[in-house]
Amino acid sequence: MLVSAKEMLTKAKAGKYAVGQFNINNLEWTKAILLTAQELNSPVILGVSEGAGKYMCGYKTVVGMVNGMIDELGITVPVALHLDHGSYEGAKACIEAGFSSVMFDGSHYPIEENIAKTKELVEYCDKLGLSLEAEVGAIGGEEDGVVGNGEVADPNECKMIADLGVTMLAAGIGNIHGKYPENWAGLSFDTLAEIQKLTGTMPLVLHGGTGIPAEMIQKAISLGVSKINVNTECQLAFAAATREYVEAGKDQQGKGFDPRKLLAPGFEAIKATVKEKMELFGSINKA
Numbered sequence: 001m002l003v004s005a006k007e008m009l010t011k012a013k014a015g016k017y018a019v020g021q022f023n024i025n026n027l028e029w030t031k032a033i034l035l036t037a038q039e040l041n042s043p044v045i046l047g048v049s050e051g052a053g054k055y056m057c058g059y060k061t062v063v064g065m066v067n068g069m070i071d072e073l074g075i076t077v078p079v080a081l082h083l084d085h086g087s088y089e090g091a092k093a094c095i096e097a098g099f100s101s102v103m104f105d106g107s108h109y110p111i112e113e114n115i116a117k118t119k120e121l122v123e124y125c126d127k128l129g130l131s132l133e134a135e136v137g138a139i140g141g142e143e144d145g146v147v148g149n150g151e152v153a154d155p156n157e158c159k160m161i162a163d164l165g166v167t168m169l170a171a172g173i174g175n176i177h178g179k180y181p182e183n184w185a186g187l188s189f190d191t192l193a194e195i196q197k198l199t200g201t202m203p204l205v206l207h208g209g210t211g212i213p214a215e216m217i218q219k220a221i222s223l224g225v226s227k228i229n230v231n232t233e234c235q236l237a238f239a240a241a242t243r244e245y246v247e248a249g250k251d252q253q254g255k256g257f258d259p260r261k262l263l264a265p266g267f268e269a270i271k272a273t274v275k276e277k278m279e280l281f282g283s284i285n286k287a
């Protein structure tokens, strides 16, 4: 059964580790992430962007697939199904479809409008026992056509949004979606420390987890980050493993063209990436 992300993140914040959000794109992705979480006894958050939701036919299909897998794979670790960077309308649609958690990304609105819309969704989610992630200060890079400038959030604005009663808060601290450029300045730990001081026990979310050096991840966790989003890294691992299979000509040997064989190396590569991240984040055996 799907659960809200509230309890797993409250525990993570108190225990100084982070729960990974791994974005899904299809059946193989979802199965690889769920099986790895179960094998490692780790809580997990499945992230779905609006674009990926559309790709998978719509939110109801996603909910049906994930619920079916939890049942038929015998998944007993806590699993949250979470909308990533949702619009106000997208958040409502996911709640109706059966998601257990949503992110409303109002970071591109003026702060007053971000507050007004976030507040409405807090009430809606509270009534249904769902978790809600809000964002202050856009995350750099591009995600599904939403481009941010790599802002660093204003800690006082973070406090204003946190005080509305959201479950977790994403704040830009110099992090970027996708691959990090050579000249990246690194995470702004001063900003993170300031946000943490003002928001207290609120679990903080680090987006753009791909390619942030391990020491920076660990430092961010020590400063109150308890949810880390990973997306691009699984895509790169899947693509590399699939390329290797095809370039080795394995799809032309025997029944190597069978999609269940063709997609198997990519599936294993996602599992390995998720395992590596769960080790780094410290969420193993925390289910």
Ligand SMILES: [Zn+2]
Residues within 6 Å of the ligand: 085, 139, 143, 177, 207, 208, 229
């Ligand atoms: Zn993000």
